[in-house]
């Protein structure tokens with residue numbers, strides 16, 4: 001184990017040295033997440049070269065990926081019994097725990113606080129929206145932006161693509177972005193414009209975003225299944241799925257298919273939240289709204305996807321148009337006050353309005 005650590009340390013010394021001293025504490029913690037990504041399958045007890053090869057063929061190349069796989073899926077993927085698959089998963093989780101990567105099943109609040117310290121925040125490009133998020137988009141969390149068409153969901157995502165590349169000291173994540181486009185609305189020209197307007201090198205920003213256009217819900221499930229591998233490969237610190245539900249919503253029509261659809265969405269969302277925690281990455285999903293005609297007061301729209309998305313997203317932000325501007329409202333959060341703010345959409349992507357009013361606390 002010690003030897004392993006030493007090897008990993010020397011590999012990661014190079015990029016960590018660039019982080020400024022103010023962030024030294026944070027970067028130490030981040031390094032422990034990197035170590036996790038570098039643990040090898042062959043270090044898992046009970047897994048020999050043959051099984052390692054089968055796992056590799058099934059697209060599982062890191063201990064983390066094995067640890068977050070379901071026994072049913074793994075048994076199918078490597079053609080073994082469910083019991084054997086469960087043992088492999090358990091052993092991989094044991095190794096992660098031994099390397100102090102995953103919290104044990106129960107952790108004390110102060111240890112949890114230590115882990116939260118490794119959390120990074122990415123500026124959204126709007127100070128008001130950052131304020132609503134208490135300092136920016138968090139890693140180790142799934143943040144959902146929902147709203148009707150034209151409310152600015154994709155514009156938030158594009159702006160985040162430009163911000164994530166920036167150094168941590170300047171509000172970025174100093175990392176890559178994976179953009180999963182289910183609606184075919186990603187526009188490199190728009191990202192180019194945003195980067196330019198913000199004074200960033202557009203080429204560096206564009207090169208930093210790996211786009212995956214997905215065509216149907218099975219394709220999306222397949223990509224999410226392998227996401228851990230892509231996160232490592234692209235050194236991604238931000239994963240965006242714009243949008244999470246459109247494909248499933250279009251394909252699973254009628255009430256009879258609802259349970260199946262929800263189960264599939266559930267699997268995707270749980271994988272996302274676990275990846276966010278394990279890799280210390282920020283995950284952003286966008287979601288549509290449906291009208292709820294039974295509502296007489298207030299805004300008669302609510303997010304689609306029902307309880308599954310509502311319960312899995314760590315933070316939910318409702319976006320809506322208000323004249324030329326947009327209003328963002330924190331709808332669901334374990335610790336943010338319920339408040340709303342205004343922002344605008346311009347050549348910089350999303351931006352503060354002229355007057356930049358402070359977040360208006362409702363609680």
Ligand SMILES: Nc1ncnc2c1ncn2[C@@H]1O[C@H](COP(=O)(O)OP(=O)(O)OP(=O)(O)O)[C@@H](O)[C@H]1O
Nearest residue numbers: 147148149150151152153154155156185345346347
């Ligand atoms: N370059 C720009 N300058 C100013 N405003 C822009 C620019 N590009 C886009 N917009 C604004 O952003 C809106 C589109 O927002 P966006 O694409 O984020 O919507 P969305 O919430 O993702 O909608 P959908 O549900 O259809 O995907 C446009 O209607 C326009 O008002």
Ligand SMILES: [Mg+2]
Nearest residue numbers: 153154185242
């Ligand atoms: Mg959109």
